[in-house]
Amino acid sequence: MDKVKAIRRGTATGLPLDELLIQINRTLLGWCMYFRPGVSSATFQYLSSYTWAQVMKWLRRKHHRINRKDLRRRYCGGGWWPTGEERTLFDPGKVRTTRYRYRGTAIPSPWPTAG
Numbered sequence: 105m106d107k108v109k110a111i112r113r114g115t116a117t118g119l120p121l122d123e124l125l126i127q128i129n130r131t132l133l134g135w136c137m138y139f140r141p142g143v144s145s146a147t148f149q150y151l152s153s154y155t156w157a158q159v160m161k162w163l164r165r166k167h168h169r170i171n172r173k174d175l176r177r178r179y180c181g182g183g184w185w186p187t188g189e190e191r192t193l194f195d196p197g198k199v200r201t202t203r204y205r206y207r208g209t210a211i212p213s214p215w216p217t218a219g
Contacts, residue, residue: 105151105154107131108128108131108132108154108155108158109158111124111127111128111131112124112128112158112159112161112162115127115162117162117165117166120188120189121159121163121179121186121188121189121191122188122189122190122191124159124162125159125186125188125191125192125193126191128155128158128159128193128194129191129193129194132151132155132194132196133194135151135196136148136194136196136199140199140200140201140202141201141202141203141204142201143201143203144201145201148196148197148199148201149196149197151196151197152195152196152197152198153197155193155196156184156185156186156193159186159193160175160186163175163179163186
């Protein structure tokens with residue numbers, strides 16, 4: 105979470121939204137691919153809402169005189185998800201998690217068997 109906030113703070117508001125989205129999407133995609141095998145759906149949902157809030161905060165700082173309705177109209181493509189000229193904010197909440205299947209006794213025991 106701190107990394108997303110650091111990217112948001114470190115990106116100058118003079119740059120286009122696509123520059124911010126490139127950096128944030130790269131970070132989010134890496135996290136999601138790393139934590140995907142675990143039980144992380146709820147965490148991905150939280151990460152999704154957190155990054156949305158951070159990007160909207162950056163847009164409010166970039167256009168401090170425009171109200172939220174006009175920001176949404178200009179940068180969210182009619183919906184609520186931030187979209188630049190060529191890029192859209194990656195949504196971690198839509199990543200499907202993969203669970204390990206139960207293998208039972210197929211897992212070898214690290215201890216020697218008595219016998």
